Amino acid sequence: MKITDLxxxxxxxxxxxxxxxxxxxxxxxxxxxxxxxxxxxEEYKKVVLKREEEGTTGIGEGIAIPHGKxxxxxxxxxAAMVVPDGVDFASLDGSPAKLLFLIAxxxxxxxxxxxxxxRLSTLLMDxxxxxxxxxxKTPKEFLKCIDQAENEKLGEEKNENDSYExxxxxxxxxxxxxxYMAAEALEQMGEQLGHKVKVETHGSSGVKNKFTKEDxxxxxxxxxxxxxxxxxxxxxxxxxxxxxxxxxxxxxKQLIEHVLSQDAKVYHSSAKNVNEDNDEGKEKIGxxxxxxxxxxxxxxxxxxxxxxxxxxxxxxxxxxxxxxxxFGMNTPIAAFFKTIGNAAFxxxxxxxxxxxxxxxxxxxxxxxxxxxxxxxxxxxxxxxLTNSDITLVSSGFLGALIAGFAGGYIVxxxxxxxxxxxxxxxxxxxxxxxxxxxxxxxxxxxxxxxPYVGALNxxxxxxxxxxxxANKIIxxxxxxxxxxxxxxxxxxxxxxxxxxxxLASGQYDxxxxxxxxxxxxPLAIAFLATAFPKKIPKKDKQAAYVNYIMxxxxxxxxxxxxASADPLRTxxxxxxxxxxxxALSMLFNCTLMAPHGGIFVIATIGHPVKYLLAxxxxxxxxxAIMAMLKKNLPEYEKVKEVKKGA
Numbered sequence: 178m179k180i181t182d183l184x185x186x187x188x189x190x191x192x193x194x195x196x197x198x199x200x201x202x203x204x205x206x207x208x209x210x211x212x213x214x215x216x217x218x219e220e221y222k223k224v225v226l227k228r229e230e231e232g233t234t235g236i237g238e239g240i241a242i243p244h245g246k247x248x249x250x251x252x253x254x255x256a257a258m259v260v261p262d263g264v265d266f267a268s269l270d271g272s273p274a275k276l277l278f279l280i281a282x283x284x285x286x287x288x289x290x291x292x293x294x295x296r297l298s299t300l301l302m303d304x305x306x307x308x309x310x311x312x313x314k315t316p317k318e319f320l321k322c323i324d325q326a327e328n329e330k331l332g333e334e335k336n337e338n339d340s341y342e343x344x345x346x347x348x349x350x351x352x353x354x355x356x357y358m359a360a361e362a363l364e365q366m367g368e369q370l371g372h373k374v375k376v377e378t379h380g381s382s383g384v385k386n387k388f389t390k391e392d393x394x395x396x397x398x399x400x401x402x403x404x405x406x407x408x409x410x411x412x413x414x415x416x417x418x419x420x421x422x423x424x425x426x427x428x429x430k431q432l433i434e435h436v437l438s439q440d441a442k443v444y445h446s447s448a449k450n451v452n453e454d455n456d457e458g459k460e461k462i463g464x465x466x467x468x469x470x471x472x473x474x475x476x477x478x479x480x481x482x483x484x485x486x487x488x489x490x491x492x493x494x495x496x497x498x499x500x501x502x503x504f505g506m507n508t509p510i511a512a513f514f515k516t517i518g519n520a521a522f523x524x525x526x527x528x529x530x531x532x533x534x535x536x537x538x539x540x541x542x543x544x545x546x547x548x549x550x551x552x553x554x555x556x557x558x559x560x561x562l563t564n565s566d567i568t569l570v571s572s573g574f575l576g577a578l579i580a581g582f583a584g585g586y587i588v589x590x591x592x593x594x595x596x597x598x599x600x601x602x603x604x605x606x607x608x609x610x611x612x613x614x615x616x617x618x619x620x621x622x623x624x625x626x627x628p629y630v631g632a633l634n635x636x637x638x639x640x641x642x643x644x645x646x647a648n649k650i651i652x653x654x655x656x657x658x659x660x661x662x663x664x665x666x667x668x669x670x671x672x673x674x675x676x677x678x679x680l681a682s683g684q685y686d687x688x689x690x691x692x693x694x695x696x697x698x699p700l701a702i703a704f705l706a707t708a709f710p711k712k713i714p715k716k717d718k719q720a721a722y723v724n725y726i727m728x729x730x731x732x733x734x735x736x737x738x739x740a741s742a743d744p745l746r747t748x749x750x751x752x753x754x755x756x757x758x759x760a761l762s763m764l765f766n767c768t769l770m771a772p773h774g775g776i777f778v779i780a781t782i783g784h785p786v787k788y789l790l791a792x793x794x795x796x797x798x799x800x801a802i803m804a805m806l807k808k809n810l811p812e813y814e815k816v817k818e819v820k821k822g823a
Contacts, residue, residue: 180297181324183255183280186316188212193258193277198266202226202243205256205279214254214281221249221281235268240301244280254281257319259311276301276310300326340395341375343367343436344388348379348403349422355665355734356380359402359425366429374433379405398436399444400425406472406536409444417444423666427741466582467667472536473529473581474674478772481677484522485770489781491515526554526574526681530581537585538592541607545588545615549580552623553630554681572630573638574678576623579630584619591615638682649686649763656687657694657759657795661751664698665734677772686762689769689782692731693762693792694755696775699735700728700792701754701799702747708800711809713739728796731775746806754799761791 188208195201206215206222215221224245228234235241256279263273278297300306306326313319345363349355360376367374375392378385388411393399398416401407402425409417418436425432435441488505495511497504505515527550534546553576572579588611595606644652659672676691706713706721713721720738727735740747768783779785 179324180255180300180327181320183253184257184320184323185212186320188214188254188256189316189319190258191313191316191319193260193264194262195258195260195264198229198264199226201241201258201260201264201266201274201277202229202279205243205258205277208256208258209254209279209281212254212256214252215249216251217249221245221247224249225279233267233269235266235274237268237270237272238301239263239268239272239275239307240278241266241268241274241276242278242280242297244282246282246284248284250281250283253283255279256281259313259319261311276307340373341392342372342397343374343400343433344392344396344398345374345376345400345425345432346379346403346407347376347422347425348405348407349665355404355422355426358734358737359422359429362426362429363400363402363432366433370430370433372433372437379403379407398441400432400436402432404468404471405475406468412444415444416441426737467670469533469536469582469585470578470674471670473531473533474670474677476532477525477529477677480521480525480528481680481772482774484518484520484525485680485772486774486778486781487514487518488522489518489770489778491518493780522681523554525677526550526577530577530584533578533581534584534588537582538588541592541611541615542585542588544612545619546581546584548616549584549619549623550577552620553577553580553627556627556631571634572623572627573634574681575634575637576627576630578678579626580619580623583622584615587618587622588615634682638684641679641682641684641687646764650760652687653690653759653761653763654756655759656690657697657762658752658756660691660694660733660759661698661755662748664737664740664751669695669733673772680770680772685768685770685783686766688772689767689788690759690762692769692772692775693758693767693788693795695733696728696731696792697755697758697795697799698728698733698740698751699724700796701751701803702736702739703728704796704800705803705807709804709807712804712807714810717742729776731773743807747803750799750802750806753802754795754797756795757798758791758795761794762788765791767791 188211190204190208193201193204195204202222202225206218206225209215209221210218222245224247225243228245229243233241234243258277258279260273260275260277263275264277266274266277268274280297300323303326306322309322309326310319313322343363345360347356347359347363349359356378357380360378363376364374375388376386377388393411393415396415398418399412401409401417401419402422403419404422416436418432418441420428420432491505491511491514494514495505495507497507499507506512527547530550530553531543531547534542534549536542538545553572556571591611591614592606595610598606641652656672656676659668662668672691673695676688679685679687702713702721703724706718706724710718717739724735727733736747736751740751765784765787767785767788769778769781769788771778771781779789782788
């Protein structure tokens with residue numbers, strides 16, 4: 178309730194001249210009576226005087242706020258008096274009272290007098306505000322001063338109330354589904370628990386809903402639900418909790434409660450990021466490797482997707498009969514698409530290595546990892562003093578992976594060594610020492626390992642190329658099934674990363690099997706809701722139908738809520754159906770050059786009709802298994818009973 182809602186021009190006296198505290202209260206009560214707030218003047222005055230006997234309401238600084246709560250008050254009200262010469266009010270600091278406010282409160286449980294008393298006291302502590310009241314020439318001007326000050330104060334309180342209690346960052350390796358599902362789960366749980374949550378998403382299209390400095394300043398805690406590297410330096414001094422992006426989806430309540438609890442640790446950033454390193458040291462080695470790998474994969478994907486689709490389009494636009502050996506470059510338009518596609522596609526492993534290294538060692542690792550990736554993919558030949566050639570064999574995808582991790586840890590080692598150098602040369606470490614020695618060391622390292630890794634890479638490619646139909650079907654079965662085990666988790670990402678890596682080696686059938694397996698789970702949920710509606714809760718029907726779009730778009734994560742609700746019946750069904758699709762894709766010799774896109778890249782798929790058939794069959798298999806394992810839900814049986822009774 179605003180102060181100006183309780184005060185009117187009739188209840189304000191600007192030139193009061195009471196001779197005593199008693200007389201001042203009498204005059205204020207008269208103003209209150211005139212304003213129509215009390216029905217029994219004497220009864221109200223008795224309560225006000227009794228309160229004064231308990232202790233003076235002269236709070237000091239020339240201010241007195243007498244008040245009374247009684248049945249004699251018909252509605253809350255205020256009366257005000259300015260006493261230029263002051264009146265003895267037995268104030269706590271002994272100073273005469275010059276600003277007097279009388280509060281009338283009805284005898285209810287609201288305790289409105291305490292709320293008004295608190296607001297008044299806060300405003301009156303401002304010297305400029307008090308002076309403005311003293312200088313007011315008319316009651317209208319007096320009211321305007323209060324209204325202006327109160328609006329400013331309420332504006333500040335509104336900003337404070339509107340500030341976010343918890344900030345969260347969500348990010349998954351592909352930056353598509355998990356990122357936004359975790360964001361939605363945290364926001365919804367925050368609303369249920371009564372905590373305002375703002376989520377900054379680090380998705381495939383960049384950072385959205387970015388925190389402001391004010392957001393960070395006002396937040397009580399930070400939640401990082403991410404499987405990629407996140408810069409934490411801006412959260413120095415804040416309570417911070419780290420978790421997987423899957424926990425943001427499945428455990429939002431625990432994360433919110435944890436970050437607000439006493440157990441949440443305060444994050445401290447320093448020049449060497451000691452705390453962050455320590456936090457990472459507590460993670461399991463497998464978790465660390467997965468996060469670094471996924472950081473590389475996340476940054477690599479746009480190059481693979483963009484380049485791969487453009488190359489595939491070049492084949493669609495070319496004439497194979499002109500020159501089969503130069504397919505994709507025979508016509509000007511095809512050559513245009515393939516040249517651009519190659520420019521993106523050919524650097525994907527450099528990006529993979531560079532950003533793995535950057536995840537490990539921050540920015541100094543980027544150049545070292547990038548160069549390692551170049552040496553892994555391109556190799557090089559140079560002449561020694563004896564004029565004999567020394568050849569660095571290409572080691573392809575595996576070499577780029579190793580280069581990324583090696584580059585990152587090489588830079589970490591250099592950082593450790595350079596920590597013993599004088600602080601005066603701190604500025605040249607990043608710009609000179611790390612890149613020069615880092616690139617030199619990674620070059621020597623790749624010279625040593627490339628022949629062995631290259632031989633292994635070649636052996637794998639030769640094996641995959643010479644695989645018989647039976648072996649290919651088994652490989653497709655395994656990769657397809659892996660895509661459905663954890664729907665975007667480590668196993669899913671292992672299969673997906675293998676598929677994208679094989680694109681660089683020209684093994685396009687592997688990527689086709691991987692995407693087919695990933696499309697099955699959400700499609701199976703949509704099929705189940707359509708063909709067996711009593712197996713899906715009514716409240717989840719709409720989300721189930723949305724999985725038609727999710728499945729056709731190759732977003733496996735659409736099935737996560739349904740898998741989480743009933744994992745024992747859904748996940749086995751998903752795995753079997755996805756495995757069938759992966760195997761059939763291999764059997765039909767389907768190929769795919771784009772590692773994403775689902776139905777939207779169907780024109781670039783080899784044997785597209787058979788490919789769609791493989792996906793549909795796999796989804797039907799999963800649907801049939803779930804239909805057998807799941808019982809009709811009781812909520813539908815109750816409806817049936819009611820209808821019978823009617």
